[in-house]
Amino acid sequence: MRRVGLIDQAAARFRDEVVSGRWPVGARIPTEPALVAEFGVGRNTVREALQSLVHAGLLRREQGRGTFVISSSELTGTLERQLAGGTRRHYLELRLALDSTAASIAARSRTDADVALLRELRDRREAAWSSDDPDARASADLALHRAIVAATHNPLYVTLYSSMLDVFAVHMRDDESEDEETAHRHHRELVDAIAAGDGGRAAEAVASIFAPFMG
Secondary structure, three states, X not given: OHHHHHHHHHHHHHHHHHHOOOOOOOOEOOOHHHHHHHHOOOHHHHHHHHHHHHHOOOEEEEOOOEXXXXXXXXHHHHHHHHHOOOOHHHHHHHHHHHHHHHHHHHHHHOOHHHHHHHHHHHHHHHHHOOOOOHHHHHHHHHHHHHXXXXXXXXXXXXXXXXXXXXXXXXXXXXXXXXXXHHHHHHHHHHHHXXXXXXXXXXXXXXXXXXXHHHO
């Protein structure tokens, strides 16, 4: 029992390294000997604690390379496994539902500070489209939509949405079937509707954003 408790304690400490960002997503974590020295536990305990985080979807072992952080949330790994196998349209429909509801709630719950941030991120999104870097464009777009969810001030919604973004990103990358100016206009309408407290118009703006991708 004491050994099981020690493994759980070590796993909790390693999980905190991931969730806090001290071990960021994409990074290779310290070697087992380094962790033994840093945390003061045995090598077998370290190995089993790390394996529990592999099973949880936070870490991935790569033969000959080490162990890498692949997610900062156990929920993301669980969702990725549960949602595997969906078609691209399934992912689009799910995100449309989440974004529409978030926009409607945000219109009721947003603060002046939220509105100022949304306008800033809207402008950053437009500026990013002058770049040829698809990663910069995707990052700027997701930052705006994530901020809209944050403006709901519903912590459960924020946690769920943030966890699902990693799943959505795999299936919706570089998808730009709408012309640039129309996309900018729809995002401006979205932010303006939230600022005005008009939930219905905000949800309609989200539908307009997604319409070109739905076929």
